[in-house]
Amino acid sequence: MKNGSDHGTKNVLVEFLLRLGDDRLILGHRLSEWCGHAPILEEDIALANIALDLLGQASAILHLAGDVEGKNRTEDDLAYFREATQFKNLQLVEQPNGDFAFTIARLFFFSTFNNLLCDVLQKSSYETLAGIAAKGFKESSYHLRHSKEWMLRLGGGTEESHRRMQNAVNELWRFTGEMLVFDEVETELQRLNTIPDLSTIASQWSGAAAAVLTEATIIIPFRQKDSGQAGNHAVSGSRHGFHSEYLGHLLAEMQILARSYPDAKW
């Protein structure tokens, strides 16, 4: 997209940018909760580093979303003054941190996705987005490497760490499906040549995730259609504002100060 003049185009682009921005904001926020509480100091530093990258990406993307929208909303307006149902992040990223295995498995699933997505988006004709994606690609390569190393350590470490990692993967699996589904928003942007084709990401993600899980000696859960087990159904709807109950609490905490004094500058 060279300019934002066409109304419909503008809306899908804003929608797409909110999806990207919100994923990174919410996961960055969750990871920041570890700071000061991690298993070793090195990990306080590493998780904070990753959170900082994600929050930086979120800030740039939400800023761009506000620009494209053209209603004078800043990245802070978008982060602090929207309701849960207006957030477009995946349910995956809003889940509470759980134990370290849960945090790592989620980070690995998301980073694998983020890395593939940024790799494609850095070739966008929309240059501002391509620039943000190029930076995101480099950063997510590190996130992916870091989380992969821990997947292997925990999967292959002790009996306890293996059990916890298997549990984490089982718990998280139902949140991964919707990450790989693209709808009319992405299709429209592809049709307009704003972003490249995203259709290979799902299979690439499955291949990459399976390879690491296998190496980590973790059993790959079945997708719902295969398992038939109650409670394991894949979640959906996040991209349209349908969330778990956790998001409201996360936002209540995140937004409290900004919303208590809406006229203040900080």
Next chain:
Amino acid sequence: MNTSDETTLLERFKSRISAGEKIEPKDWMPERYRKQLIRMISQHAHSEVVGMLPEGNWITRAPSLRRKISLLAKVQDEAGHGMYLYSAAETLGVDRRELIEQLLSGQAKYSHIFNYPTLNWADIGVIGWFVDGAAIVNQTMLAKCSYGPYSRANLRICKEENFHKRQGYEIVATMAAGTTEQREMVQDAVNRWWWPSLMMFGPSDNESPNSAELLRWKVKLHSNDELRQRFVDLTVPQAQAVNITLPDSELRYDKKTQHWNFGKINWEEFWNVVKGNGPCNRERMAARQKADNDGAWVREAAVAYTMKQRMNR
């Protein structure tokens, strides 16, 4: 080693100290020097790590993305300082785990300042301004101390702390120029943090058990009172610049000495907090113990995995 050898070594050590040379890990040093340094460096490291908690308390509630990012980066830097300092202590023949266990058992101390709560967002600004400001005054001196690894660690830390202090003061200045509520938050935070910040330099030198020895060995180059005075002299004009009142009715500029005179410090409060009875001592220790307990299986897994990798090679 016989006594005369020891005496010769001690004399050489003393003359190196007085010549301003740095003592390096492999150099001979008196046992007492080594012990004092381990105590000081590990207390400093523990302070950085426990110090992550009061500020970490506001990461999830920071009022803008920019503030959230800079606060998280700051707390991350503190973890980094903890790492350099534990490494500096390790050059003296202890290991990090041993030191951490001393912290967790309550045997080792950390700066009393981190046992106060962060109650409003302005606390984040005021901590950067006062607590990092006081730390810089102290660490600028320690960057010149006689033990090489500790001196170099402090040099690096000071660079980052200067940045933190500027960031903190900027939060304060922004809020002080903001709404009535924001000004009230800043004044409230200043009222709570001012006196505990002055206590950070430790008791007066005549009541500080370690001072004389540390000064003689050039681990410290200035007395606690000198450092405290320097901090007050630096900070008073900064408070005036943003129209914030420091909570001391006796604060007066003395033209003759060119120093700011200040009121009496409540040392009873200080010792009480040091002994474990501050507002947040229990919470801080509980948070560190919980992180350590919850992380035990992760550390065990990392060790087990490395061992397996080695065996497979």
